[in-house]
Amino acid sequence: MPDESKTKPNSRPAEALGELLEIMARLRDPDGGCPWDLEQDFASIAPYTIEEAYEVSDAIDRGDMAELRDELGDLLFQVVFHSQMASEQGLFDFADVADAIIAKMVRRHPHVFESVDGRSADEQTTAWEVMKARERAAKQSNPDTPSALDGVALALPALLRAEKLQKRAARVGFDWTEAEPIFDKLIEETQEVKDAIASGNRDDIEDEVGDLLFVAANLGRRLGIDPEVALRRANAKFERRFKAMEQTASDNGEDFAGLTLDEQESYWQRVKRAEKA
Numbered sequence: 001m002p003d004e005s006k007t008k009p010n011s012r013p014a015e016a017l018g019e020l021l022e023i024m025a026r027l028r029d030p031d032g033g034c035p036w037d038l039e040q041d042f043a044s045i046a047p048y049t050i051e052e053a054y055e056v057s058d059a060i061d062r063g064d065m066a067e068l069r070d071e072l073g074d075l076l077f078q079v080v081f082h083s084q085m086a087s088e089q090g091l092f093d094f095a096d097v098a099d100a101i102i103a104k105m106v107r108r109h110p111h112v113f114e115s116v117d118g119r120s121a122d123e124q125t126t127a128w129e130v131m132k133a134r135e136r137a138a139k140q141s142n143p144d145t146p147s148a149l150d151g152v153a154l155a156l157p158a159l160l161r162a163e164k165l166q167k168r169a170a171r172v173g174f175d176w177t178e179a180e181p182i183f184d185k186l187i188e189e190t191q192e193v194k195d196a197i198a199s200g201n202r203d204d205i206e207d208e209v210g211d212l213l214f215v216a217a218n219l220g221r222r223l224g225i226d227p228e229v230a231l232r233r234a235n236a237k238f239e240r241r242f243k244a245m246e247q248t249a250s251d252n253g254e255d256f257a258g259l260t261l262d263e264q265e266s267y268w269q270r271v272k273r274a275e276k277a
Helices: 011-027 035-039 042-062 065-088 094-108 121-139 158-171 180-199 202-222 227-251 261-276
Strands: none
Touching: 011 065, 042 065, 065 094, 158 202, 158 227, 180 202, 202 227, 227 261
């Protein structure tokens, strides 16, 4: 007997989504809608979309499933918001968005939806990348001169985009094969930062600091470390230790902001030792 849970449609998701779409349309209704929502456009909403995606990631990092549910709802609302604005302009609507991703997923998973021999996870990853490359090539305005770097979104956070650019370059062989030469490159870039500082040219300093960060991202990637994740971890560590310093100073009756740098450093070392104990 077939599993009814896999054959019987569940109407609740469709009902909930329909209600959400109706709420969005109401918010954007010129006759009685929300003034703030009516003022928005794609550009003004885009930063909120990015922020909500990061809040989803943060909830996952903290293992807070109740928060994850809420943040996924906020992210879904962003998709609905953009779709509603596009519908008002006659561009596309939410159904078109859903249809597009459905078609893409079916197209990219022939081993699931078509009669194709079973693939391992590694084989599917390779096939996926080949298919994405074909799709990117089809979108190029000048297909006669495609680039391995085409399609890496400009709006990505700089560190994440650096990693993606490096991965694309690596696919055509432009990559270090081991970590050791990257350490040499870090030393070289550090010296170039020093030289730029000595020159006093702010543009040169910014350029060289950017190069240093780019190489640092490459080192993380070569070591199998996601540089974006690593930096978020470093941010969290710094925040945790800094707040611990402030609290420790307060417990000792001292104003942390009023301490000398040497005294603050002493608290920093104390907090580090406490964490490792």
